[in-house]
Amino acid sequence: MFQLPDLPFDHAALEPVISRETMHLHHDKHHKTYIDTLNALVAERGMAPDSLEGLIAQAQGDPAQAKLFNNAGQAWNHAFFWEALSPRRQTPEGDLAQAVAKAFGDLAGLKTALVEAGAGHFGSGWVWLAAEGAQLKVVATHDGAPLIVEAGLTPLLVCDLWEHAYYLDHKNDRKGFLGAWFDALPNWSFAEAQYAAATGAGTAWRFPLQGASDPGTAAPSARSV
Numbered sequence: 765m766f767q768l769p770d771l772p773f774d775h776a777a778l779e780p781v782i783s784r785e786t787m788h789l790h791h792d793k794h795h796k797t798y799i800d801t802l803n804a805l806v807a808e809r810g811m812a813p814d815s816l817e818g819l820i821a822q823a824q825g826d827p828a829q830a831k832l833f834n835n836a837g838q839a840w841n842h843a844f845f846w847e848a849l850s851p852r853r854q855t856p857e858g859d860l861a862q863a864v865a866k867a868f869g870d871l872a873g874l875k876t877a878l879v880e881a882g883a884g885h886f887g888s889g890w891v892w893l894a895a896e897g898a899q900l901k902v903v904a905t906h907d908g909a910p911l912i913v914e915a916g917l918t919p920l921l922v923c924d925l926w927e928h929a930y931y932l933d934h935k936n937d938r939k940g941f942l943g944a945w946f947d948a949l950p951n952w953s954f955a956e957a958q959y960a961a962a963t964g965a966g967t968a969w970r971f972p973l974q975g976a977s978d979p980g981t982a983a984p985s986a987r988s989v
């Protein structure tokens with residue numbers, strides 16, 4: 765069974781861009797519900813997945829597994845999102861900074877690309893900074909679809925475009941939320957490690973499997989941070 769990962773920071777650490785209240789709802793309720801639903805679907809089917817990535821790959825494209833795929837994708841996407849946020853303002857460095865300059869001119873060019881892609885995305889989903897080898901790209905995915913189903917792309921950063929991510933703090937201003945997120949919250953250290961993995965050095969982030977081998981854990985427990 766999969767467990768709700770702890771937040772890597774305090775619920776209030778991302779204020780004022782993302783409030784404590786939003787983080788409690790988003791992590792403790794929304795993310796937990798995706799994981800609880802996923803675990804129930806896995807149990808119903810008698811499946812014994814050894815990784816969330818493998819389960820997503822197995823369910824992808826199978827209409828009979830659409831609910832499983834969507835909940836598995838949302839479990840993965842939110843865990844990645846938390847890792848790709850930082851309370852400490854950062855800027856990209858080294859190889860990733862060079863790749864940003866090559867693909868977008870400068871950091872402001874990347875911000876424009878991400879904000880426009882996210883603000884213009886119809887409905888719910890996710891906007892990603894991704895690497896195809898050394899080449900950076902901005903990509904949006906719909907609803908619960910994780911970028912890891914996109915062949916050849918490694919996610920570096922992501923922002924949640926679902927209204928539950930920003931409505932309490934930014935109302936209907938998705939564009940304002942995206943701009944504020946980009947200015948203050950990307951975990952560029954994490955993105956640099958992902959970029960290194962995309963270019964052949966190291967391993968890309970995977971969903972944590974703590975407790976996965978514990979047969980006595982029938983359901984994930986709520987965490988408090």
Ligand SMILES: [Fe+2]
Pocket residue numbers: 790794842924926928929
């Ligand atoms: Fe979300």
